[in-house]
Amino acid sequence: MDHASRASFRAASNRILRSPPAIAAAGLLSLLLAMGIGRFAFTALLPQMRDEGLLDIGSGGLLAAMNYLGYLAGALWAAFSRNADARQRLLGGLLASVATTFAMGFEPGFAVWCMLRFVSGLASAAVYVYATGIVLRSLAELGAAGWSALHYMGVGSGIVVSALVAQAMAGGGGALPGWRTLGWLAGAAALLVAWVLLPLGRHGPTSKPVAGALPAAPPPLGWLAAAYGLAGFGYIVNATFLPLLLRGQSGTAGAALTGWLLVGLAALPATAFWVRLSFRQGVYPVLIAATLVQAAGVTLPVLVDGVPAAMAGAVLLGGTFMGIAGLSQWLARVPDPQATARRIGFITACYGVGQIVGPLLVAARGRDADFAMPVLSAAAALLASAVLLEISRRRERLG
Numbered sequence: 491m492d493h494a495s496r497a498s499f500r501a502a503s504n505r506i507l508r509s510p511p512a513i514a515a516a517g518l519l520s521l522l523l524a525m526g527i528g529r530f531a532f533t534a535l536l537p538q539m540r541d542e543g544l545l546d547i548g549s550g551g552l553l554a555a556m557n558y559l560g561y562l563a564g565a566l567w568a569a570f571s572r573n574a575d576a577r578q579r580l581l582g583g584l585l586a587s588v589a590t591t592f593a594m595g596f597e598p599g600f601a602v603w604c605m606l607r608f609v610s611g612l613a614s615a616a617v618y619v620y621a622t623g624i625v626l627r628s629l630a631e632l633g634a635a636g637w638s639a640l641h642y643m644g645v646g647s648g649i650v651v652s653a654l655v656a657q658a659m660a661g662g663g664g665a666l667p668g669w670r671t672l673g674w675l676a677g678a679a680a681l682l683v684a685w686v687l688l689p690l691g692r693h694g695p696t697s698k699p700v701a702g703a704l705p706a707a708p709p710p711l712g713w714l715a716a717a718y719g720l721a722g723f724g725y726i727v728n729a730t731f732l733p734l735l736l737r738g739q740s741g742t743a744g745a746a747l748t749g750w751l752l753v754g755l756a757a758l759p760a761t762a763f764w765v766r767l768s769f770r771q772g773v774y775p776v777l778i779a780a781t782l783v784q785a786a787g788v789t790l791p792v793l794v795d796g797v798p799a800a801m802a803g804a805v806l807l808g809g810t811f812m813g814i815a816g817l818s819q820w821l822a823r824v825p826d827p828q829a830t831a832r833r834i835g836f837i838t839a840c841y842g843v844g845q846i847v848g849p850l851l852v853a854a855r856g857r858d859a860d861f862a863m864p865v866l867s868a869a870a871a872l873l874a875s876a877v878l879l880e881i882s883r884r885r886e887r888l889g
Contacts, residue, residue, distance in 0.1 A: 510634035516686035517625035517641030524617035526648010534656035551853030562842030566766025567837020577691035583616030604883020649754030713882035722844025724872035756808030764813030784810040785872035
């Protein structure tokens with residue numbers, strides 16, 4: 491290949507890598523590895539880890555809480571950092587997410603596992619914040635914001651991958667090899683993400699403040715933040731322990747992991763569905779509706795006997811939790827980008843606190859306690875969240 495041919499090939503490659511489909515697909519892979527695998531693979535593999543004597547329900551709850559604590563710390567660090575290098579933080583998050591996922595495939599002791607899950611939470615937050623920022627800004631510059639829907643499908647895609655790997659390992663492979671397998675898959679995804687997104691992260695924000703302009707005071711969001719915090723508690727018990735809950739009802743590993751697979755499949759189109767519906771009906775009414783639907787989905791596995799009801803609950807959970815997150819963050823936004831980051835950081839902190847409380851409540855109930863009380867408490871929190879959203883709609887009028 492001569493010089494002209496190589497130059498032409500490089501130019502064509504750059505055009506492909508900087509096209510909206512490639513950018514959105516790289517965004518999907520970033521959320522797949524850091525959120526769907528790095529964060530939620532624990533849910534898929536927890537039943538087998540318990541069966542193999544690696545964990546019990548109480549220690550599993552503590553590990554989940556450590557991961558959510560790391561995510562909270564990472565979200566706050568990202569939200570309140572000034573002049574952060576998006577490329578460095580994204581690369582660090584990718585490497586840490588892959589490394590901690592792979593390292594969970596060994597048995598170094600519970601204390602080390604706690605540290606790994608905490609660092610994994612930090613990495614998930616870094617990848618979510620900085621990959622999303624690069625993807626959304628790049629797509630906006632290309633006039634292709636609609637491709638962002640593909641980016642947000644990454645969480646559901648990762649849940650599907652983790653469920654499929656856990657199902658394969660349930661046949662005799664073991665939980666620890668399952669972690670290592672997911673680590674290799676996350677590593678392959680990280681290479682593709684870095685190849686596409688890191689070059690795009692060289693450019694900082696293009697917007698500049700207008701000299702002498704004083705931004706108007708943004709509307710308060712105390713009621714929204716409280717509602718969002720309750721939503722964090724409301725979904726996390728089922729999102730962490732659903733396969734164990736289903737295992738108790740069905741008695742089979744296959745049915746339990748099928749339920750988690752349904753969560754991922756339902757999450758794939760969820761954000762796009764709820765956002766499009768909000769264009770027609772308004773953000774607040776749709777957000778309240780999604781919260782009530784999730785409350786029903788959370789309670790189904792404990793209020794109605796039988797696997798079909800539990801599977802229906804899994805679909806309702808997967809079909810709402812990403813939509814609630816997206817719509818709540820939309821309400822928190824304001825024209826000032828820095829204020830938006832602080833406001834989203836604030837409500838994310840409230841959400842993170844709720845996520846930490848849920849697993850700790852399960853852990854406090856002991857090694858072999860059932861899930862009825864924590865699940866019903868989560869459903870009550872979602873009902874209270876819907877009430878606070880209605881108060882926010884009337885008093886804060888954010889959107």
